[in-house]
Amino acid sequence: MTDETTQEPYACGCAGAPLPRRSLLTAGLALLLAPADAFAAGEPGNAANASTVKAPNPKAIRPQPGDTFAYLSGEAKDQKVMAADLKVGDPPRLVYPVDPATGTIRSGSRVNQILLIRTDPAALTAATAPRSADGLVAYSAICTHNGCPITLLNEDGRSVVCTCHGSRFDLADNGTVLTGPATRRLAGLPIAVTDGAVTVAGAFVGALGAAPSQQ
Amino acid sequence: MIKTLSAALLGSVLVPALAAAAPLKTYSTVTQERLSNPEPENWLMAKGNYAGWSYTPLDQVNAGNVKSLRPVWSYSTGVTSGHEAPPIVNNGVMYVATPYNQVIAMDAKTGESVWRYKRDFPEGFSAFHYTNRGVALWGDKVYVAGLDCRLVALDAKTGKVAWEAEVCDWTQGAYITSAPVAVNGKIMIGPSGGEFGVRGFLKAFDAETGKEDWTFWAVPAPGQPGSETWPKEGRWKDAWKIGGGTMWMPGNYDAKNGVLYWGVGNGSPWLGDQRPGDNLYVASVVALNPADGTIKSHFQYHWNDSWDWAAMNAPTLIELDRDGKKVPAMISAQRNGYLYRLGRTDGGQISFLDARPFVKNTVFSSVDPKTGRPTYNQAGVPGTGRAGTYCPSVWGGKDWPYESFNPKTGMLYVPFNDNHCMTYEGKVQERVPGQWSAGVDITDIKLLIDKDVKYIGGIQAIDVNTNKEVWRDTYAKSWMWGSILSTATDLIFTGGTSDRMFRAYDAKSGKELWSFKTNSGIISPPISYAIDGKQYIAVVSGWGVDSALVQGIMADEHGWEKDIPQGGTVWVFAVDDERAPEKRAEAGSSTR
Numbered sequence: 115m116t117d118e119t120t121q122e123p124y125a126c127g128c129a130g131a132p133l134p135r136r137s138l139l140t141a142g143l144a145l146l147l148a149p150a151d152a153f154a155a156g157e158p159g160n161a162a163n164a165s166t167v168k169a170p171n172p173k174a175i176r177p178q179p180g181d182t183f184a185y186l187s188g189e190a191k192d193q194k195v196m197a198a199d200l201k202v203g204d205p206p207r208l209v210y211p212v213d214p215a216t217g218t219i220r221s222g223s224r225v226n227q228i229l230l231i232r233t234d235p236a237a238l239t240a241a242t243a244p245r246s247a248d249g250l251v252a253y254s255a256i257c258t259h260n261g262c263p264i265t266l267l268n269e270d271g272r273s274v275v276c277t278c279h280g281s282r283f284d285l286a287d288n289g290t291v292l293t294g295p296a297t298r299r300l301a302g303l304p305i306a307v308t309d310g311a312v313t314v315a316g317a318f319v320g321a322l323g324a325a326p327s328q329q
Numbered sequence: 330m331i332k333t334l335s336a337a338l339l340g341s342v343l344v345p346a347l348a349a350a351a352p353l354k355t356y357s358t359v360t361q362e363r364l365s366n367p368e369p370e371n372w373l374m375a376k377g378n379y380a381g382w383s384y385t386p387l388d389q390v391n392a393g394n395v396k397s398l399r400p401v402w403s404y405s406t407g408v409t410s411g412h413e414a415p416p417i418v419n420n421g422v423m424y425v426a427t428p429y430n431q432v433i434a435m436d437a438k439t440g441e442s443v444w445r446y447k448r449d450f451p452e453g454f455s456a457f458h459y460t461n462r463g464v465a466l467w468g469d470k471v472y473v474a475g476l477d478c479r480l481v482a483l484d485a486k487t488g489k490v491a492w493e494a495e496v497c498d499w500t501q502g503a504y505i506t507s508a509p510v511a512v513n514g515k516i517m518i519g520p521s522g523g524e525f526g527v528r529g530f531l532k533a534f535d536a537e538t539g540k541e542d543w544t545f546w547a548v549p550a551p552g553q554p555g556s557e558t559w560p561k562e563g564r565w566k567d568a569w570k571i572g573g574g575t576m577w578m579p580g581n582y583d584a585k586n587g588v589l590y591w592g593v594g595n596g597s598p599w600l601g602d603q604r605p606g607d608n609l610y611v612a613s614v615v616a617l618n619p620a621d622g623t624i625k626s627h628f629q630y631h632w633n634d635s636w637d638w639a640a641m642n643a644p645t646l647i648e649l650d651r652d653g654k655k656v657p658a659m660i661s662a663q664r665n666g667y668l669y670r671l672g673r674t675d676g677g678q679i680s681f682l683d684a685r686p687f688v689k690n691t692v693f694s695s696v697d698p699k700t701g702r703p704t705y706n707q708a709g710v711p712g713t714g715r716a717g718t719y720c721p722s723v724w725g726g727k728d729w730p731y732e733s734f735n736p737k738t739g740m741l742y743v744p745f746n747d748n749h750c751m752t753y754e755g756k757v758q759e760r761v762p763g764q765w766s767a768g769v770d771i772t773d774i775k776l777l778i779d780k781d782v783k784y785i786g787g788i789q790a791i792d793v794n795t796n797k798e799v800w801r802d803t804y805a806k807s808w809m810w811g812s813i814l815s816t817a818t819d820l821i822f823t824g825g826t827s828d829r830m831f832r833a834y835d836a837k838s839g840k841e842l843w844s845f846k847t848n849s850g851i852i853s854p855p856i857s858y859a860i861d862g863k864q865y866i867a868v869v870s871g872w873g874v875d876s877a878l879v880q881g882i883m884a885d886e887h888g889w890e891k892d893i894p895q896g897g898t899v900w901v902f903a904v905d906d907e908r909a910p911e912k913r914a915e916a917g918s919s920t921r
Contacts, residue, residue, distance in 0.1 A: 187761040208761075224453030224500065224763070261455025263764050266772060277770045278457055279878055295877065323453045 173222030177211035177303060181314040184212045184219050186227060192219065195230060197307045200250060205267040206231040206274055208255050211314055225322040227263055228303055229255035229274065230312060233285055237272055241288040245304040245319070250312060252303040253289050254322050257281055259296035261324035289320065298325040353434075353443060353486040357420040359466040361513055365584040370859035372418045375463045375508040376731055377814075377856065379582035380646035383733040384815045385857035389864035391818035394904045395833045395843045398866065402440030406433060406897035412871025413729075414463035414508070415812075415854035416899060417471075422485070423858075425869060425899055426461040426508075430475030433899075434488060437867075438860045440901065444488030450477060455763065456504035457524060460874045462579070462729075463508035465516060467536040474505040474518045480534060482516075492539035496520060496532055501762045503527045508579045512589070512619045515542055519576030523594045523639065524767040526571035526760040531580075531591060533622060543622035547574035547593045547610050554624075555609035558632075568604035571760050573597025574611040578641040578729055583657075588625060588677035589617040590646065590659065594639035598768030600755035601635035602712045608633055612640040614661070616677035625677035630663050631703050635710050636692065636751075637723040637767075638665040645734050645741065646673070650794050658682065660793050662732055662743040664725025666690035669701070670796060685796065687789060688726035688747035692719045713755040713768065722751035722776055724808075724879065730825065731812035731854050738836050740799060742813040742821050743789045749808075750777040776882055786826065788813065790839060800839035806889060810876040812854035814866070822866055824851020827880055827893050831855070831868055831900070848898045852876050863903060871897030 183195040186208040190199075195209050206229045211220045220226045235249035242251060253274075255263045262278035272286040281296035283289050289300030301320030306313050357363075359373060367373045369386040376383045390398060406412065410428040416437075417424045423437035430448040435441065456476040465472040470491055471483045478497040481490060496518055497503035502525020509518040519531040529547035534540065548569050549555040559569045573596045580591030596604060596611040613629040630640050644659035649670070659671040659679075668687040672680035681701035686693075692709035696702070711717030726745055733742045752775045755768040778785070786809025790799045804826055811825020819836040829850050833843040850872030857866050872880075872893045884891030 187759055187764075208764075224451075224455070227453070256453050256455065260457065260459055261453065262457065263455075263761075265764060266770055268772075275770075275772055277765045277772070280771045280881075295881070324455065 171222055172213055172216065172218045173220055174226075175220060176318060177220065177226065177228070177314040178213070179314055179316060180214060181211040181220070182214050182311050183209040183228065183230060186210055186221075195312045196310050197248065197250060197312050198310065200230065200232040200312075202232050202234060202249065203271060204232070206255070206265065208263060208265065225254060225256055227255040229253045229264055231267070231274070231285060233272055237286040239287040242286060242302065245302050245316070247305050247307045247312070247315075250305060250307070251285050252305045253283070253285065253300040254303070254318060254320070256323055257296060258298040258300060258321075258323070258325050259294070296325075351443070352488075353422060356422070356469055356485050358469055359419060359511070364511060371420060372416065372856040372858050373466055374417065374510070375415055375579050375854065376581070379584050380734070381581040381643060381731070382645065382736070382815075383731045383813060383854060384735055384817075386817045387857050387859055387864045388817045389859070390816065390820065390857075390866060390904055392820060392835055392842060395820060397904045398833065398843055398845075398902045399904075400845070400900055401865070401903045402901050404433070404435060404440050404442070404899040406431070406869075406871065406899070408871070408897050409873065409895040410459040410871075411873030411876060412853050412869045412897040413460045413506070413874070414869065415856045416867045416869065417464050417466060418856065418858040418867075419466055421860050423867070423899075424464045424466075424471050426464050426473050427897055428459045428461055428873070430461060430473055430477070430479075430481070432464060432471060432473050432483060432488070434471075435899070437858060437865070437901070440899075446473070446481075446483055446488045448475060448477070454499065456499065457502070458504070458506055458521065458874050460506050462506055465509040465511045467511035467514065467516065470536065472509045472511065472516050472536075474507060474509050476504045476506070478503055478505060478520060480505075480509065480516065480518055480539070482536070482539060494534050494539040494541065497522070497527070501525065501527065502764065507577050510579045510582070511536060512582055515619060517580070517589070517619070521575050521577040521594075523573035523575045523597045524765055525763065526597055526766045527575055528570060528572055529575035529594055531576045531617070531622065533619070545615070545617055545622040545624065547576055547615070548572040549609065558607035558609045560605050565604055571597055571766070572604060572608065572611065574608075576641070577639075578643065580643045581646050582619070583646060583673070583677070586675045586677065587619060588673070589619050590643050590673070591615055591617060592641040592643045594641045595637045596634040598755070598758065598766060599635060599637050600711060600713050600768045601633035603755070603757065603768060604633070606633065612638060612665075614640065614644055614659075614671070614679065616673070616679055618677075626679045628671055628679045628681060628701065630667070630669065630701070631665055631693075635712070635717070636665070636719055638663070638725060640664065641729060642727065644669065644671055645732060647734055647793055660734070660741055662687055662727040662741070662745065664721075664727060665693075666721045666726035667693070667696070668743075668791065668796070670793075683796065687743065687791070688745055689720045690726070691750070711753050711755055711769075713757060716752055716754040718750060718752040718777070720750035721746065722749045724749065724875065728810070728875070730810060730852070733813040733815040733821065734793070735815035735819070735836055737817060738815075738819060739793055740836065741791045741793050742815055742836070743791060744786075744809045744811055744813055744823065744825055745789055746786050746808050748779065748782045748785055751775065752777060776886075778887065780887075785809075788821075788823065788834070788839070790836070802834065802839050802841070808876070808879055808883075810850070810852045814855040814857060816857065822855040822868070824855070824868060824870065826850065827872075827876075827890060829870065829893070831870070845902070847900055849895055850876060850893045866902045867900065869897055869899050871895065
């Protein structure tokens with residue numbers, strides 16, 4: 115699959131991976147060909163059981179446009195992330211999206227752990243620059259190898275390292291894998307700066323979580 | 330002709346496919362009596378017996394015919410990542426656990442699948458090591474514990490879930506790779522997570538209902554015995570809450586006297602100066618009562634662990650010849666690079682007998698001959714803001730793969746790694762649930778290996794009575810990640826090397842007698858079983874996890890081959906049946 119997947123910004127709460135943008139016909143064919151047990155475990159909320167969809171959990175839905183961010187750990191835990199707090203050369207900060215209307219921190223799903231960092235804006239590639247704001251870039255913090263949260267800045271200042279097994283991802287170029295064992299890039303999250311706060315400007319671009327390596 | 334052929338092909342495809350879907354009609358119930366005295370034809374637990382021998386009494390495959398050993402069937406698991414589970418065999422049925430908590434039940438004679446259990450994982454799931462070290466059997470159920478901290482009981486005939494129990498919380502960084510151990514109707518299991526601030530424990534669950542029975546905490550809470558070895562006040566007073574000591578490998582069991590012997594892992598964070606004190610029961614073996622999980626005694630291999638030298642390997646239960654008498658004892662090649670002999674009483678009291686290095690250890694300047702307590706060369710002790718360089722590295726003189734004891738040769742066969750060292754400087758890391766917090770990041774760690782190193786991996790054969798090495802084989806271009814199986818016919822079988830080979834050696838001389846190149850590298854323990862009087866040797870080939878990580882470092886820094894193919898395959902071998910056809914017929918059909 116080479117086409118870019120985009121996470122829909124509305125709340126689905128689905129446990130499954132996002133569907134790539136394909137024609138309905140292809141999707142239907144895939145449904146027909148899929149082994150029956152792929153849907154046998156359909157729980158409420160799964161796309162296969164649309165009639166039983168529950169109200170989305172605001173803590174677990176994906177980041178929504180306009181969301182602010184809160185620090186996930188450290189002395190400023192749960193506090194709002196302001197653009198001025200993030201400096202070039204600082205290690206990445208792990209944050210959760212926050213519903214600005216209710217103050218709900220969307221910590222209910224692990225894939226909402228987001229890595230926020232300020233990089234050199236001049237180094238950003240064409241894929242990444244439009245999703246950035248003044249050199250600030252955001253990616254899924256969940257390593258695509260085994261799912262560990264990524265916390266380390268590499269000495270080159272533009273890539274991050276997962277401390278579990280050393281996978282390295284290029285922040286300036288679309289989260290591309292620079293060294294394995296990971297094989298899939300990090301999903302990017304478009305961001306903006308609104309009234310000094312870092313905010314969400316769009317849905318994740320790319321697949322979230324560890325890439326499956328099982329049958 | 331073409332039509333006939335295709336019809337025949339279709340038939341041959343369809344018939345086994347239908348058979349494969351059928352659950353077992355009969356199953357041999359697993360009792361305590363059977364586990365305490367396993368039949369030679371079965372492999373009912375990870376190490377073959379409670380003593381931890383990884384030894385088969387079967388004697389059909391021997392030095393004379395091993396050259397004709399050939400594969401009789403294989404089975405692809407369809408899963409990548411490291412396959413570290415031995416096949417478990419009960420009267421003709423084989424159960425193989427794979428990474429991602431899957432279990433495949435197969436006809437051990439034919440390789441036809443019987444059922445398969447698959448696991449769904451939560452969104453955004455993570456675990457440090459995607460592997461599984463095998464199932465346990467009790468009654469009519471199969472038990473598998475998984476990365477998502479669940480212990481699952483499956484119906485042995487159908488694979489249907491009988492119950493599930495929560496052992497730990499994966500969002501905190503805990504995960505399970507260990508094979509469970511079944512004793513007296515209880516299933517015992519402990520998680521990994523010593524790099525994520527997990528406080529280690531062992532839990533027992535009722536085998537029938539899944540109800541939690543008891544918990545043994547490897548790091549005592551304030552006021553409990555052993556808590557005096559942890560800081561009580563000051564900056565590190567809460568160190569015990571995140572102290573590590575995870576019990577992430579199956580323990581051994583003295584079935585005669587009812588005593589469990591379990592290994593306890595490394596300290597967390599790795600730097601000992603962030604938890605001043607001896608830190609019981611980190612880096613220890615503990616003797617436990619299986620009825621209630623209470624501790625009977627312990628022996629700590631090294632105090633205030635600062636090297637990630639986890640003591641998760643339970644010592645192998647043996648008897649030593651002393652003054653013409655057999656005395657109960659234990660032997661263990663530890664990750665810290667020392668070989669220990671320990672005494673044990675019927676009541677589960679552990680005593681220190683002796684210790685000697687089996688690989689280069691640059692940290693212990695001496696070991697007290699009475700107590701076994703080491704003194705440290707301070708340059709080899711990494712601290713917070715203070716670099717330390719030490720050998721062996723975090724992967725140890727012997728990592729988790731099983732050593733094997735052969736009662737006929739009286740030798741212990743140890744898969745080892747030597748000539749690798751490490752340096753790091755620690756820092757204080759905030760413990761965030763689910764985040765690495767070992768006090769050392771991967772970018773801070775340097776694996777040190779001499780450019781002209783002659784070997785790293787190998788096998789040592791050690792006479793347990795004299796404690797002397799009898800022979801060794803070494804691998805110039807590979808680490809050793811393989812467990813060892815020894816046989817009553819004085820053979821040993823092992824894999825573990827990056828060249829994907831499965832090997833047989835003469836157990837007395839160390840001469841290589843046979844080898845076979847498999848699909849991937851072998852890091853799963855070899856086993857043996859028999860059906861209808863025919864002996865089989867089985868192993869799962871599926872490189873990954875630490876073997877792949879270290880191979881990557883060796884490729885980058887020493888030019889070794891980088892990409893060892895991954896993907897699990899079960900291999901089953903046998904020698905040609907030399908008996909007359911009528912003798913074979915007399916042996917009857919499959920017991921299934």
